[in-house]
Amino acid sequence: MEEEIKEEFTKGGFTLDDEEEILQKCLTFCIQYKLSASDIVANWDLYSINRGLDSTVRSSHMGPFLEQLQNEQVDKVKEKASGLHLYSNDVSMILNGDYGETEGTLDTPPDKHTLSLQKSSDSAQRTNSVKLTSAKRLEPVTPFGSRKNKFIVQLTLNEHLDMQTIKAEDDNANFEDEIIRRVQPSKECSLIIDRSQPEPGCRFMYDRIEDKFNFLENCIKKRATAYVSSGRYDEPVDPSVASQESIFAVGMICCEEEGRIKEKGTLLQSSVEHSGGQRVRLDLQKLSQYSIFPGQVVAVEGRNPSGHCVIASKIINYPPLSAATDEEHPSKKQAMDRNLQLREPSLDTPEVSLIVAAGPFTTSDNLLFQPLNDLLAYAQRKQPQLLVLLGPFIDSDHPELKKGIINQTFDELFRIEILGKLQDYVDYMGSTVRVILMPSIRDANHDCAFPQPAFEIHPADFSNQIKSISNPGMFSANRVKVACCTVDILKHLSAEEICRNPQGGSKQRLTNLAKHVLSQQSFVLWSSFYPLYPPSEDVPLDFSLASKALHFSSIPDILILPSDLAHFVKVVGVEDADGEEQVKCICVNPGRLARGEGGGFFVEINYRGDPDSSSASIIRI
Template identity: 75%
Template sequence: MEEEIKAEFIKYGFSFDDEEEILQKCLTFCIQYKLSASDIVSSWDVYSLNRGLEFTVRSSHMVAFLEQLQSEQLSKVREKETGLHLYSNDVAMILNGNYEETEGILDTPDDRPTTVHEKSSDSAQKTNRSKFTFEKPLESVTPFGSRKNKFVVHSMLNEHASTKTIKIEEDHGNSEDDIIKRVQPSKKCSLRLNKSQLEPGCRFMYDRIEDKFNFLENRIKKRATALVSSELYEEPVDPSVACQTSIFAVGMICCEEEGRLKEKPVLLQSSVEHSGGQRVRLDLQKLNQFSIFPGQVVGVEGHNPSGHCLIASKIIDYVPLSAISNEQHPAKRQAMDQNLQLPNPSQDMSELSLIVAAGPFTTSDNLLFEPLNELLAYARRKQPQLLVLLGPFVDSDHPELRKGTVDRTFDEIFHLEILGKLQDYIECMGSVVQVILMPSTRDANHDFVFPQPAFDVHPSEFNHQIRSISNPGVFCANEVKVACCTVDILKQLSAEEICRNPQGGSKQRLTNLAKHILNQCSFYPLYPPAEEIPLDFSLARETLDITSIPDILILPSDLAQFVKVLSLGESNDGEEQFNCICVNPGRLARGEGGGFFVEINYKGNPESSSASVIRI
């Protein structure tokens, strides 16, 4: 039989890197699935064509080849008989030669629980894939699985605050059962979602020019009202009117022409109320420091002697905290959903442990979702109270999806690979842990619009432990307010911002970009939006506003991952500063390799909290 298999491979023009081992494994597959020599070689020919392999048969591909054979056999069984499922021997047993002759077809146990997303016809496929795709033998096949350094701490915040909680365990050789036994029980966190978030099935793509006008006008008017209410600035005037004395105006930074913003010329567009929406040229030569971008709403002190150019002496790109301090009052939190779990009176409501990760959750060379499996294994060991996962989950930019070579719908991939794994994680860890999901505009299985409604995930299916929030969204866990947005606003601001720093001044560019989000009180202050952002102005008016400063701000980006404490407020104005932890978890998968995620232990305030950026 081995000679026949070898002859068939040679007939097709294939050669071997380890002839004896490959022929032995192929013989095992033929016996297991009752295949002829021509059948096994034909299957390999299809496998190699789909993956663009050369004409050398390598032993390292045998595990993945076995998975294809199992999928083919499963399809044949389903065509013949419904209700029958295929189960095979363990991969390691087959490859090591310690296999036994067992029947490939077994009846499905009647008492096996099923869920909405896992029908009886799909349960074998899920079991088959999880058993043969994610076991250790496959680690030698994919670049991600063959990596050596796992869970390496990349950077830390307040290392002295809690060193033990973020120490990475180096013992990866123990079985999963041993890891689960070491898990220490923790307290369940309370969870309240923002009531104003978009619901699944909301109406979009019907915004009008009027919606765009009202959105921009309201932003300028809100900023003017906030600056005046702080009692630090007088009522704004029309900046386009000639005046020899110093004036105060509020308006939006605009480009005179299409393309990137340039220092010359920069325009300031005031509100309809104060100037009829007129634009005036803004001269920044007298400023030794500024940071501006299109769409930024600022206050400007200066004078306009000719009526054609406003010469700025000061730019106010923030709202004094005294003007928004009332937003932090507990009465303002009535907008949070009170219908979820009530807090445990015995627990400290200012403490929260969470893990934050942003997609893609699978590498670019396959759809095995290995990084997600590794993340969930890490979460089983650490057992955070909250797991925050940000899209994309089914990435529309993934090469396999772009080529259209997948044989499942996007919804099937999401329910099997994402929700199925999360349900297994929750069933394993118990009722203590909770999961938050936020979609992305890159999710192939969801609405392509921004702001974006939540996934249609029914809490009853997962005992209220898996929740989906809109993009952007705000939630409160243990009275710790967390704000998230999956649009890469940091990268887009970085491409549009122009700035000037004094000599010897700080050049913390990432920190300054993140501060723009809070200073503008908007998740997306850039206007006009980037070409790839489907901004719907009819939905943006309330959902993009940041009504109060969050304790934790999560902004996933392709830029360098970081965890920083942002200090808001001007100390030289004599007002108290407010601190916020800003997180860019990076991407869990980067190309064919692993990326980063963030682990946070929040304890009352940013100064006593700790966090670490971990390379998976």
């Protein structure tokens, strides 16, 4: 089994510092927690992403890695126990002895909460595979409503660019003075919904095999057209035909068998036009670096001497831009427009201030929506021009909703707790602000389909300053293009991607995952917000709606992708086939506003003209 573990690490692009010791410890973990070789490497992959580690697995990392495995076992124990809804982040802090800033339930009596912690501790100690390593005495987790610090900056982007430093605010802040001193934002936020498909009331889950075929075939054909139109590549050939000469083919990465893609089980499926849709094995051993996932459309240079396997010498993820079509290409035109704005000061520079938060918007122990209240209070003081809220709003995974003990319908809960609070917010802020809502497939009061229509918000009942867009969707605020999608594509790509990094190269997984999303849609006029195929099991992807709703033609200024992975805000440069940076984009994972019984994260962005001149902060509540 040690050989299997070593092979899985190698496939994932990892190198082992102390091979013998690491393999022995991983083997022990596998036996202790009943994990397979692929499971242990997948867990390590997630661990390394959340902690920003490089591709080298060191023996010194095994201790903290073991704690993560222990925490997962504690979560499984808690799921079986009734009445326990501690979030995994809280349990992690308890195990590490760091519970001073941990946030728990709202208005929970201390005795009851202490008893819950003692029960979870006893349950964990009775499990053979879990041992609490902290030598400190367990103390009650600080209730969410009683925490000392409300807003703390966790991460900043371009901090030197006039981004106001946010200090921790205690509960005794004088909000009445804030109301008296409140000044309306100087500029009204212009808002244009670029595209919102599908329309509310559409028929979904009626897709046919023909719809799926056409969707995948168009992705490959449009990508091949982009390569040929550049003038640097010939017409793609059939990769399944034996040839001693070097060939150029365009196709989709496929997996030979069910489960996670493996290096030796990688296939390339070309279009019906070039190969009749046949698949051929893809040999990646000669490549010094690559990063692929199922559903990714790429160009491959290599040889197929036998007719059964293409020996790849190069994988091209980014089509080059044709000099003849530079002015017509939407992404190139976008870059030219930005440069023109920088050269001509007389032109208005696109500027917008916005706050972005993703659900859940209430803690797992109640439906009081205290995190949402705190977010709106913060927005009232900071006065952004735009507030972007991404679902789930009425989370179908919430324990109270699963029990079925609430005395309201889901629609009533949404209207009162979400739309009602937002109406009060816009009434307070005035006519210059806008609010954008995007649903999630986890919203209990909305259609469970992807792509997903927007919420039906009637202006007669609520202000027209509150808008809803489809999931995914795009809009322009003060001429700043923003694209959003609430499906956790980053997490799904992380689970399916395999890569190999050059020796000594840095491993920036989160940046690479964001680049995957951009590269699969930046230079192609027909590409997808969700490039993974087949989709994750929990994504109800409807191919009859996908062709009109999942595609966009230009790189946005801000790309918002909420995920359960570590929160981040990064400037990502999209490259062409020569590795030259063409257009930059601010990619954001705002995290979750509520994490179990504790508070989570949101993002504040001040966009000024281009990503390099903009600033952003990730804030924890």
